[in-house]
């Protein structure tokens with residue numbers, strides 16, 4: 001854990017000229033991995049930085065997203081198929097809310113879906129059920145695949161109500177949707193829009 005955090009710090013070159021307003025973080029070798037409703041995500045080495053949009057701090061529902069996600073990621077630490085949270089902060093310049101977590105690969109698609117996805121999803125779904133955690137936003141953008149491992153991400157919209165579908169059934173629905181011709185898919189159009197390079201200032 002400590003080694004990983006040290007590596008993360010090495011990826012950031014901080015130029016502090018003795019004035020907080022001049023503090024800048026340079027991101028070298030970073031790659032955008034996605035832009036969502038509440039945050040944009042950037043990959044640094046093997047980590048993802050999820051940076052929440054400051055504008056949402058004032059919104060009563062979206063403002064709780066960061067706190068919920070931090071809380072849940074601590075609770076599910078060690079569960080296979082959930083990214084490890086490496087660090088989190090509200091203290092960065094401009095009060096930005098940031099979570100650093102393991103990189104979980106590319107969004108689920110028909111080509112990267114592992115053969116044993118059902119087995120992995122059942123195990124992960126059972127582990128979350130045992131903890132009383134219901135994700136609340138299971139969709140193709142929140143499922144990633146890395147080296148044949150299925151990951152569930154984005155824990156800011158946890159629900160107290162047990163969903164009608166199990167996690168494995170939800171994934172089956174997503175895969176069925178992905179198998180439809182492009183113009184009939186409900187999820188991929190949204191996915192492509194969100195994966196575009198983020199606009200400046202967001």
Ligand SMILES: Nc1ncnc2c1ncn2[C@@H]1O[C@H](COP(=O)(O)OP(=O)(O)OP(=O)(O)O)[C@@H](O)[C@H]1O
Nearest residue numbers: 033034036037038039041048102103104105141154
């Ligand atoms: N740990 C990760 N590893 C790989 N990709 C990630 C990771 N975290 C986020 N992403 C990518 O960034 C996108 C946005 O992240 P996330 O879903 O956490 O943000 P959000 O703003 O909460 O999204 P939403 O629009 O679903 O509310 C994801 O769809 C995914 O493609």
Ligand SMILES: [Mg+2]
Nearest residue numbers: 036141142154
């Ligand atoms: Mg998401």
